Amino acid sequence: KKIFVAIVALIGLGSLQAQNVKYGLKGGLNIANLNVSGEASPSMNSIVNLHIGAFAEFKINKKVAFQPELLYSMQGAKYSQIINVEGTNYDTNNTLKFAYLNIPLMFKYYPQSQFYFEAGPQLGLLTSAKVDVDVVGFGSGSDDVKEFFKTVDFGMNVGLGYNFSKNVLVGARYNFGLSNIADTEPGDNTKMKNSVFSLSLGYIF
Numbered sequence: 370k371k372i373f374v375a376i377v378a379l380i381g382l383g384s385l386q387a388q389n390v391k392y393g394l395k396g397g398l399n400i401a402n403l404n405v406s407g408e409a410s411p412s413m414n415s416i417v418n419l420h421i422g423a424f425a426e427f428k429i430n431k432k433v434a435f436q437p438e439l440l441y442s443m444q445g446a447k448y449s450q451i452i453n454v455e456g457t458n459y460d461t462n463n464t465l466k467f468a469y470l471n472i473p474l475m476f477k478y479y480p481q482s483q484f485y486f487e488a489g490p491q492l493g494l495l496t497s498a499k500v501d502v503d504v505v506g507f508g509s510g511s512d513d514v515k516e517f518f519k520t521v522d523f524g525m526n527v528g529l530g531y532n533f534s535k536n537v538l539v540g541a542r543y544n545f546g547l548s549n550i551a552d553t554e555p556g557d558n559t560k561m562k563n564s565v566f567s568l569s570l571g572y573i574f
Contacts, residue, residue: 389427389428389429390426390427390428391426391428391573391574392423392424392426392573392574393423393424393425393426393571393572393573393574394421394422394423394424394571394572395421395422395423395438395440395538395540395569395570395572396419396421396422396569396570397419397420397567397568397569397570398417398418398419398420398567398568399417399419399442399443399444399566399567400415400416400417400565400567401415401416401417401418401443401446401467401563401564401565401566402414402415402416402446402564403445403446403465404546404560404561405559405560405562406558406559406560407557407558407559408558410559411448411450412448412449413447414447414448415446415447416445416447416464416466418442418443418444418445419443420441420443420471420567420569421440421441422438422439422440422442422471424436424437424438424439425437426477426573431479432478432479432480433476433477433478433479434476434477434479434485435474435475435477436473436474436475436476436477436487436489437472437473437474438471438472438473438474438475439470439471439472440470440471440472440473441468441469441470441471442468442469442471442493442565443466443467443468443469444468444469444563444565445464445465445466445467446464446465447463447464447465448465449461449462449463450463459504459505459507460505460506461502461503461504461505462502462503462505463500463501463503464500464501465498465499465500466497466498466499466500466501467495467497467498467518467563468495468496468498469493469494469495469496469522470493470496471491471492471493472491472492472494473489473491473526473544474489474490474491475488475489475526476488476489482532483531483532483533484530484531484532485529485530485531485532486528486529487526487527487528487529487540487542488525488526488527488528489525489526490523490524490525491523491524491525491526491544492521492522492523493521493522493523493524494520494521494522495515495518495519495520495521495522495550497513497515498513498514498515498517498518499511499513499514499515500512500514516552517551517552518552518561519548519551519552521548522546522548522550523547523548524544524545524546524547524548524562524563525544525545525547526542526543526544527542527543528540528541528543529541530569532573535573536572536573536574537570537571537573538571538572538573539569539570539571540567540568540571541566541568541569542567543565543566543567544563544564544566544567545563545564546562546563546564547562548562549561549562550562550563
């Protein structure tokens with residue numbers, strides 16, 4: 370239903386006049402982490418990754434615009450953990466690597482012609498989830514863990530940006546997850562939410 374609402378909203382914008390629409394591409398860095406709570410939850414640390422995608426800016430008036438986006442975003446976190454196998458403890462360093470197809474729906478406010486603030490909801494669709502495990506002194510490996518995480522993520526974005534010219538812009542944005550992405554069994558109180566700070570460079574056609 371969320372995806373349907375987002376698509377309908379985008380199609381509805383087609384009724385706006387063409388001169389009020391700008392299209393562009395953007396990409397940049399993600400500083401991603403996970404907020405985890407629950408019994409025996411490890412301490413999570415951020416990882417640096419990338420995002421890339423496209424956007425359309427619909428100017429409502431001189432100060433307000435609506436900007437839907439479609440972004441491929443690499444997210445996750447890293448953590449250390451001691452695991453016990455048949456009475457023996459092993460130190461492990463682990464990295465969760467998520468890939469999302471994100472659909473931010475951003476509302477932008479321009480206090481002046483080049484500088485803007487933005488805020489809006491985001492729908493995320495999980496395309497892959499892997500964990501890299503390094504067992505200290507024994508070697509490393511990688512596993513697909515997509516089955517342990519929910520396919521749909523929902524969050525909110527806040528940010529700001531600056532248009533250096535009619536074609537080039539930079540932006541900073543923080544996404545805080547609102548939904549629990551851990552697909553847990555009944556009785557498991559583990560909660561895991563995305564947290565991503567992004568720096569973007571964009572080009573407007």
